[in-house]
Amino acid sequence: MTLKIDKSLAEVLEWRAKSQKAIESMSPEEQIAYIRQKAQDFMRRHNFKLMATDSSGKKMPYPPPLHD
Numbered sequence: 001m002t003l004k005i006d007k008s009l010a011e012v013l014e015w016r017a018k019s020q021k022a023i024e025s026m027s028p029e030e031q032i033a034y035i036r037q038k039a040q041d042f043m044r045r046h047n048f049k050l051m052a053t054d055s056s057g058k059k060m061p062y063p064p065p066l067h068d
Helices: 007-023 028-045
Strands: 050-053 059-062
Touching (some): 007 028
Antiparallel strands (some): 050 059
């Protein structure tokens, strides 16, 4: 029996493999910063403006700014 993989799933699996290869030699902190930066770049490119709500109901931009 041959397992048929949908084209979109194959693409996601390829992205996942590339991402894992890109971060495999990084520390956990570097991995988080790398992934976060990629997500922010994607959001800027596609003009996404996400908002988060804290426990008091206050809205704030998401993701929150990085702290140095």
